[in-house]
Structures are given as C-alpha cells and as structure tokens.
Amino acid sequence: MSNTTFRRHFPDIAQEIAALWSAPPTPGAPSEPTSYHRLVARNAKLKRRHRESTETLTLAACQIQRVTLENQKLREELEAATGVARLTSVPGLGHQYSR
Template identity: 40%
Template structure:
C-alpha cells in the first residue's frame, strides 16, 4: 500500500505552469504540470478541476498548439454528428416529398374522374383473359 502523498498548493501548480510555459513557449497540457509535481493525470484533474479546465481552454485558444487542432477522433465525432443531422433532415424531406406525391396522385385521380364524368367519357375496363373487353358506361 502506498503512503499518502501531500498535495501541492495552488501556488506550486501555478509556478510549475508558468515555468513550463516559459520553457516551451506555449501553454502546457494537464499532464505536464501533474508529472512535474509527482501526480498522476487523473489525480491532478480530480483535485484541481478548475486548473485543468483552464489549461485545456488555454491550449484550445493557442492556434500554434498541436492540441488546438482537433484530434482525429474529435473530428470523426464531429463529422459523424453532422452526417447524422444531415441524414435526419434528408429523411424528413424525403418523407415530406413522398406525402406530397401521394396527395398529388390522389388529387389527380379525383380530378380525372370529375373530368370524365363531366365530359361523359366511356371507360373501357381491363382486357379479360379470353380477349373480350368489359365496357363500362358511366352515366349519371
């Protein structure tokens, strides 16, 4: 079993961050000051969440930082989310188009029936297997 490690103070952490920033010329990752102070990344994040969030935000704002560029995983997640949203919108548009086609088909059929009734058009039925036609006379 390991003994209890004394936690560094906020001033110790700020001093380490300042030194790392001066040395590298860019804001450090959370892992750098944690390692410098003898803490694991998880322990550092657990005990100093505000400082960890601040470091992350600083690196995101620094365009020269490699962490500022989205990692491949983050980019894939973003692309996946975008594609899912686009796919959902396209599905909605497709469903709407299908509903409009159905409505227009029914409306067209009804209008043709009205036109045929008004013009007193005789409709010929389907051809039977014996070769004879059924003739239907529409008189109203």
C-alpha cells in the same frame, strides 16, 4: 446500418474508431482538433444529414400521395363532365392493342 454489419464490412474503420474511443483526448491538449474530435464532428454532421434526408423523403412521399389523389379526383370529374370513360389496361394482355 447495425454495428455488427459495419464492423463486418469496414473492419479497418471500426478498429480506428475503437482506438479513438478507448483513448479520448486528454485535458490540456493542443487547441487544434484531434482526429477524435474531427471524427465526432463528422459523425454528428452525417446524423444531421441523414435526419434531414429522411424528413425530405417523408415530405416527398406525402406530396406524391396528395398529387395522386388530386389527379384521381380531376380524372373522375373530367370523365363525369364529358361522359367518356378512360380505358384501362387489362392485366395479362400487355400491349396487345398497340400494334
């Protein structure tokens, strides 16, 4: 999501983030994490999850492609071995033959 879209849809959160960025914690602050540090940590965690999800989605798409190609090859081998061709639907006819 672009920054502009984010600001348009979540103006309150955008203002909070802007306030945190404009006033970063000062040195010598208490050791308890501030809202700024929690926000930075949460952002990093979300970026990690997004990257992991993208990698998982890419892997899943590759697996689907591999299985599809393998399925096609096995169907062709089965058709060649049995001499029976698979019936395919004709576009535009719908389910005319299933009645």
